[in-house]
Amino acid sequence: METVLSIKGLTKNFGRLCAVNNLNLEVKGGQVFGMLGPNGSGKTTTLGMLMGVINQTSGEYSWFGRQPDNEVRKKIGAVLEHPIFYPYLSGQKNLELNAMIKQCPVENIPNVLELVELADRRDDKYKTYSLGMKQRLAIASALLNEPTVLILDEPTNGLDPMGIAEIRELIKKIAANGKTIILASHLLDEVQKVCTHFAVLKKGNMIHTGPVNEVSRGAETVEVNAEVENLSDVLLKFSGTESINPENGFFQVTLREDFRGKDLNKFLFDQGIIANHLVTKKKSLEKMFLEILSETN
Amino acid sequence: MLHLLQIDLKKLTSYRTFWIVCGLYFLTIGFSTASGMEFLKWLANTFDKFGSELNINRIPLYHFPDVWLNLVWWSGFFKVLLGIMTVISITNEYTYRTIRQNVIDGLSRWEFLFSKILTNLLLSLTSVILVFLIALVTGFIYTPEINWNYVFTDLEFYPAYFLEIFTFLSFALMLGIFIQRSGLTIILLLLSYMLEAIIKANIDDFFPWLIPFFPMESISALVPLPFYRYAFQEIQDYVDPLSVIIALGWAILFNYFSFLKLKRSDL
Numbered sequence: 305m306e307t308v309l310s311i312k313g314l315t316k317n318f319g320r321l322c323a324v325n326n327l328n329l330e331v332k333g334g335q336v337f338g339m340l341g342p343n344g345s346g347k348t349t350t351l352g353m354l355m356g357v358i359n360q361t362s363g364e365y366s367w368f369g370r371q372p373d374n375e376v377r378k379k380i381g382a383v384l385e386h387p388i389f390y391p392y393l394s395g396q397k398n399l400e401l402n403a404m405i406k407q408c409p410v411e412n413i414p415n416v417l418e419l420v421e422l423a424d425r426r427d428d429k430y431k432t433y434s435l436g437m438k439q440r441l442a443i444a445s446a447l448l449n450e451p452t453v454l455i456l457d458e459p460t461n462g463l464d465p466m467g468i469a470e471i472r473e474l475i476k477k478i479a480a481n482g483k484t485i486i487l488a489s490h491l492l493d494e495v496q497k498v499c500t501h502f503a504v505l506k507k508g509n510m511i512h513t514g515p516v517n518e519v520s521r522g523a524e525t526v527e528v529n530a531e532v533e534n535l536s537d538v539l540l541k542f543s544g545t546e547s548i549n550p551e552n553g554f555f556q557v558t559l560r561e562d563f564r565g566k567d568l569n570k571f572l573f574d575q576g577i578i579a580n581h582l583v584t585k586k587k588s589l590e591k592m593f594l595e596i597l598s599e600t601n
Numbered sequence: 602m603l604h605l606l607q608i609d610l611k612k613l614t615s616y617r618t619f620w621i622v623c624g625l626y627f628l629t630i631g632f633s634t635a636s637g638m639e640f641l642k643w644l645a646n647t648f649d650k651f652g653s654e655l656n657i658n659r660i661p662l663y664h665f666p667d668v669w670l671n672l673v674w675w676s677g678f679f680k681v682l683l684g685i686m687t688v689i690s691i692t693n694e695y696t697y698r699t700i701r702q703n704v705i706d707g708l709s710r711w712e713f714l715f716s717k718i719l720t721n722l723l724l725s726l727t728s729v730i731l732v733f734l735i736a737l738v739t740g741f742i743y744t745p746e747i748n749w750n751y752v753f754t755d756l757e758f759y760p761a762y763f764l765e766i767f768t769f770l771s772f773a774l775m776l777g778i779f780i781q782r783s784g785l786t787i788i789l790l791l792l793s794y795m796l797e798a799i800i801k802a803n804i805d806d807f808f809p810w811l812i813p814f815f816p817m818e819s820i821s822a823l824v825p826l827p828f829y830r831y832a833f834q835e836i837q838d839y840v841d842p843l844s845v846i847i848a849l850g851w852a853i854l855f856n857y858f859s860f861l862k863l864k865r866s867d868l
Binding site: 352355356357358359373374375377378382384386388389390391392393397400401402404405406407445 | 604607608611612615616617697698699701702703704705706707708709712865867868
């Protein structure tokens with residue numbers, strides 16, 4: 305995989321505040337890269353530096369192995385923080401203006417408007433749009449130049465559940481086309497659903513990076529229930545049981561390494577017990593995120 | 602280069618305020634310059650002695666070649682309207698934060714600034730052409746006998762007028778980039794002549810040689826007050842090269858300061 309983005313020692317100080325501290329990162333082509341972190345952890349500042357709107361204090365980065373300049377930015381689609389458009393221009397005219405800046409054909413505009421389902425509102429002024437429509441227009445604008453890299457910063461900020469689901473579907477659709485996506489978010493559930501890799505930032509420091517599917521490796525938790533009186537005693541007998549925790553009328557069984565949910569199922573069956581509820585729970589990114597954050601405290 | 606101008610014009614031409622301000626500018630210039638004779642007639646009718654001591658038809662306000670300098674000098678007062686337009690255009694980019702998105706989308710900071718400078722050049726040029734046309738028409742209407750030798754003399758005031766407008770717009774652009782808020786910028790722009798006058802009054806006794814180097818002073822000096830000629834029969838009927846150099850220097854400096862500020866700031 306070719307390296308799309310390479311960051312070396314990137315640092316940004318705002319006066320005495322260190323917003324981003326010595327960040328090193330590589331993003332390869334085709335990855336959907338999630339940047340996680342609490343509010344104020346330096347996600348947007350980092351993306352701002354990568355897009356040339358914030359001058360870094362020190363360090364460097366390169367896009368596609370090239371020194372960054374404005375020509376490179378024309379090949380990247382980016383939405384940082386809020387959608388930004390001229391309020392007195394219509395959606396269509398805003399996109400025409402973007403096309404002029406990115407020097408890409410205006411023929412792309414109907415396609416992207418169709419994709420984000422804004423075609424019927426194209427001639428209304430931007431200021432009349434709802435927040436969800438503004439977000440969608442921003443995504444349309446980011447896709448306008450058919451970029452190979454897409455940067456989205458909190459794309460579902462302030463959206464209702466339906467809007468969030470729509471944007472998530474959209475991201476999946478775009479990722480399926482082989483585009484590299486960098487997604488900054490503090491909605492972990494979202495990142496786990498769409499990302500392949502992730503990094504965790506805290507107070508400007510990167511404290512973890514790795515593939516998302518690694519998160520679900522390791523200890524598994526199985527939620528069990530059966531119509532047996534001494535179920536917890538039986539479960540304790542299972543050699544793969546690490547601990548048992550009754551919760552919401554179910555038993556949460558944390559398994560030892562190398563044991564899977566099906567092993568527990570087989571064990572119960574051998575004991576003559578048929579479970580009426582058995583769910584294998586993967587470790588959530590949220591849990592891992594909180595673990596990582598608390599470890600560094 | 603044309604591409605950058607098109608980008609900035611695309612932002613402006615759908616902006617209603619732009620048309621209102623430009624419309625006001627061209628209307629006020631058009632009406633006020635074209636109605637000078639009417640004003641003199643009004644003076645003559647209102648004040649008895651005015652008409653008897655002075656034959657208004659002998660004041661060659663609109664006669665070639667006087668008309669060139671007279672109208673250029675008078676139109677200079679209205680440049681503040683164009684300056685306000687420039688301020689609105691740049692401070693909008695900060696208010697809406699579109700300057701940030703423009704850079705994200707692929708303009709370099711210099712390209713962004715240059716698109717604004719190009720618009721300033723275009724506004725200045727439009728103003729020059731407008732005043733030239735008004736002067737040409739009124740000149741032909743009011744000059745009793747057209748002497749073709751006089752029709753196209755004294756035209757060097759038009760390049761000087763162009764420089765006057767452009768330097769002022771560069772100043773407005775720089776103020777907007779440094780202050781970023783429209784109201785405050787417009788107030789400062791309106792006060793700039795007065796503030797400079799105060800400073801000049803205070804240093805007049807110590808460094809009188811410094812006076813011509815002040816920015817507003819230098820652009821005013823480009824086009825001298827023409828009416829002395831009717832009182833004293835003498836007039837500076839040429840463009841002072843020193844004030845051209847000083848005004849040009851300021852225009853370059855203003856835009857350079859804008860560039861430095863843009864380059865260094867986080868958007």
